[in-house]
Amino acid sequence: MDQSIKAYIRQLVQEAVQQSASSLSNLPSSTGRKQYVIANWKMNKNIQETLEFLQQLKEGTGVEVVVCPPAPLLYPAKLYVQGQNKEIQIGAQNVHQEDKGAYTGESAASLLKDIGCSYCIIGHSERRQYAQEDDATVNQKAKQALKRGLTPIICIGETLEQKQQNQTEKVLTTQILGAMDGINVSQVIFAYEPVWAIGTGESATAEEAQRIHAYIRAVLAHIDKQNAERVSILYGGSVNDNNAQEFEAMKDIDGVLVGGASLQVDSFQKIIAVFAKGA
Template identity: 60%
Template sequence: MEQSIESYIKNLVRETIGHTLGQLQLQSERRIYVIANWKMNKTLAETAEFLQKINSSNNVSVVVCPPTQLLYPAHLFIKQSGKPVGLGAQNVHWADKGAYTGETSISMLQDVGCEYVIIGHSERRQYSGENDQLVNMKVAQSLKAGLTPIICIGETLEQKNAQKTEQVLTKQLFGALKDIDSGDFILAYEPVWAIGTGQSATAELAQETHSYIRSVLKQIVGQKAESISILYGGSANESNAAEYRAMPDIDGVLVGGASLQAHSFDGIINVFAKGEQNS
């Protein structure tokens, strides 16, 4: 009897350790991203100066997302510098081509060197009326063409105060990923109440939310959810970056205001690079 109990305990411990090591291995395999979203900022000269000043790291995937008009010059500057910096767009249209004045297709983005595209940013949802169905169409088109979508989700202050954060995020996730069963994508949790306000979710609150997001992802894509990078995107800056980096389900940051100055963006890159080396 004692031998049976001892054997049972040993097997249980072995299984627990194996599961824990498996989770840690999957976590360590997730790519760490520091992504700049310049929004409607910067001139050609400012773009060149910024890309000349910033550093890069082998431990962190650095991506810059300028306005559409600056994408090709940015591509040339990056190519000339030889720095391992990825280029992303801030938006894309769901159609291959057509009578869509003012829009940009995926093939156009790829033609000027884009590898990534932000989809469903809260400001696009607010000012351009983007909904989950439109986000899903853009995600599907991007994945089909081999462009990596950075899918943004997040709740407003009103929804947060009404304790609807999980409900909102679940709806946005299932909507954005409807019928998506293959391809690599990045998620960015951006609490709308924290964007551009100077407020930010505490690292603990962000971790709790990221953990919930990953649990919903498991319902959608299965075990692949463990390998998907989930970034935090609400007023992230050089001062709070280390706190976010320490959290197990936060795999980088989508940076707005703090990405406009090379020194502050560089500081964030350095924080995540050091954290990666220590992990």
């Protein structure tokens, strides 16, 4: 990385840390930011299980509910919620950075939009790890999603090793700057998912998550001060119906991206109720 860029990141980290420190409060947000509860099913469920889940799932007043099933289940899921007039949005777990071409096994944003998707998860740590996606790829995918009318849910987060080395802020700043190159802050959703908390049963404390979310918002303010307060920033990482209330109470946490706990409709419904109540 160029030395001037490194220096800029160091300066930005210092300024954002100072700015976010003044934002630490456990009072509910009064900014009117949109609240989200998003299910990331990863590679789970079949068609029958999907339809049964959606049949039982109820919308939450004042909160956007998004279900992101595996790619083959996107269209049947959309057909079902549309046919039942349910206010539940369908999102994809991934998208390709090109609109068409010889990319075996990939899905174009235009196709995802055509079958009824409204959102798309981009840059999940599992994609970064297993598919070697970097910040430049995340940026390209986000641009392609926006071009075709999908709202990107951009995932960022540090590994356990990076956390132990006190590199969290530097890692997040680099990821944010890379993802947002040429993109308007107001067009995206961010999801902070500490890699060490995904699928481990160990989540960040609500206070720790709030501190990081305030920091993320401070970094976004350096990019676009006018819109930083309007961006919804979600928390993900072993969220469940037992700890959702703690996260909802935090000022800068505008919802959750739920993995394992979203596979059981009762558990997911309780999480929706928490954020609907606080909306």
